[in-house]
Amino acid sequence: MSLISQEEFQKIAEHKGDVCVSIFIPTQRAGKEVLEQKDKKHLKSSWDEAKRKLEKKGISEEKIKSIGKPIVDLLEDPEFWRHQSDGLAIFAADGFFSKFTLPVNFEAYTYxxxxxxxxxxxxxxxxEGRFYLLAIQQxxxxxxxxxxHSIGSVYIEDLTPEQLEDRVGYDYEEKHSKHKTQHNLSGQSTTHGYDAANRDEKNEILRFFRAVDKGLHQVLNDENVPLVVACQDYLFPIYKEANSYNNLFDQVVPGNPSDTDMFGLHDKALKVMEPHxxxxxRDKLNNFKELNPEKTSxxxxxxxxxxxxxxxxxxxxxxxxxxxxKYDEKNRKVETSTEQSDNTYSLMNLTAAKVIENGGSVFLIESAFMPEKESKLNAIYRYS
Incomplete structure (x- = not known):
């Protein structure tokens, strides 16, 4: 999965030309839709729509063909369609092409x-939503x-033991089962033997988790983002005891991590972490309501x-x-229109790109949760 960097974003946002085509489609990671090539058909339909719009604008057939060649190449690449995420973004112009397979559920849109x-x-x-996820079992x-919106594997095999047996140095399961089957002379299981086995089990798991924590320290040493643990409930208190990282998230992602794949773990972790x-x-929205009106617009x-x-x-x-x-930067003049035309463009898109370019934060908010619902754009100023 390819994520987009700030530099890549700026390169796309700053590109200007006679004709720039942006296409967004939702895609599927797996399942029947992938087998039936629905994503590929969706892109073809979107490009066909774009071609009709370009023809209507009077763009030459040669230029349309030049802009669309990388898209046509994608349509003919079966390997590309086997590795999709939640959304596909394409940016095509004459002499420019960029594509991103992203973990965002885009609504279909051609601009x-x-x-x-x-x-x-x-x-x-x-x-700000960045975090680490540790899926751990014995x-x-x-x-x-x-x-x-994303998740990717971090290679740690050279830093941590892969399983408990690698740390304790003997066949843990065999030793533990012997403890559990110890009997006294009367043939009854001894409570003392059972408790001893439990203590041994916990101590060995604790040693294993401490070894994992020590290895992760080399990754987490300079970090301050949350570390979330996915494990069975009874293991989490033991991991908390072993942990030395100062930003361990205090809620576990429950269940056996092996019961799902990486993306399933991601979904479960997001449910646990949503408030964080x-x-x-939430803080920015509250700020808008509390600030002096001179600091907002x-x-x-x-x-x-x-x-x-x-x-x-x-x-x-x-x-x-x-x-x-449209916006006249020289005269600081904004003109609005009820629809897009050859002389108008998205002012919301323009503003978002500029705010990000200048280091500000942008949030897409559902209408019911906008601070001031009468306006489609609300802003907090750095200074009055």
């Missing part, structure tokens, strides 16, 4: 203008780096010039909404 449409990429750029250890991951957004005619000047700390955009128009 043609003199710039690319980058607003749907905003969730991928937020780093016979298996897996480590992942994740965000709200939403904290920054809901007026697009003020917000866009402020975005160009680097004045915006946080921008809230109403999800699934759009504002068309």
């Amino acid at each position: 043609i203008s003199g710039e690319f449409y980058v607003r749907p990429l905003v969730p991928v750029l937020k780093d 016979d298996n250890v897996k480590f992942y780096e994740a965000t709200k 991951l939403e904290k920054e957004k 809901t007026e697009i005619h003020d917000i866009i010039p402020a975005a160009y000047e680097g004045k915006i700390d946080t921008l809230f955009l109403e999800n699934r909404a759009e504002v068309w128009g």
